[in-house]
Amino acid sequence: MADEQPKSTYVILPENPIKNLTVAEMYDKEKYDLSTMEEGDVFTMLNATRNGLTEQEVNERFQKFGHNRLEHKETSAIMQFLLFMWNPLSWVMEAAAIVAIVASNGGGQPPDWEDFVGIILLLLANSIIGFVEQRNAGNAVKALMASLA
Structure with missing residues (x-):
């Protein structure tokens, strides 16, 4: 081959x-x-x-x-979700979460987890919303393609 x-x-x-x-x-x-x-x-x-x-x-x-068809490669849902965390905005949010933990851990005090957890929750919310929107758009395209076939 x-x-x-x-x-x-x-x-x-x-x-x-x-x-x-x-x-x-x-x-x-x-x-x-x-x-x-x-x-x-x-x-x-x-x-x-x-x-x-x-x-x-x-x-x-x-x-x-051969047939006049477009090749379509299916990506796993987990990989699609993780890809929403691989962009400049997510990188900045991840860096901010790390800085929040490192900066709050001075003077022998325990880390202040509220900022870290808040940033991580925002990052997850952003990824979930993007993932759901993309899945809905993908399902609409699949339905349209099925109706045309």
């Missing part, structure tokens, strides 16, 4: 008569931005016409490129 070659296809480019491109190269906006090309050049490059593809061309492209 690691030795698998990227899929490629021959295309006719406006600046170069025929060139073999991988699928990734063909859709790389830095190399070939189809949205800025002339309409005729796009049809030429994609070897298509305004009327679409024939049944045979559809089958050939299906064999070459």
Whole structure:
């Protein structure tokens, strides 16, 4: 599987008569931005016409490129939650919690835990709210994708 070659296809480019491109190269906006090309050049490059593809061309492209689907990688809920604690605001809050414990532990006095616990609770509340909002948005997108399928 690691030795698998990227899929490629021959295309006719406006600046170069025929060139073999991988699928990734063909859709790389830095190399070939189809949205800025002339309409005729796009049809030429994609070897298509305004009327679409024939049944045979559809089958050939299906064999070459596969299904027209977006890859979706599911992330665990725990990892998503922990990622909400990995941002600059959370770093500042974590540093403030550590400073609150270190600074209050002077003169042989026991640590003052109220500030530390308060900051940690704010950090957790921020992460929980963000996590719940993202999950709700993700569920809405999944429902929309399911209705379109």
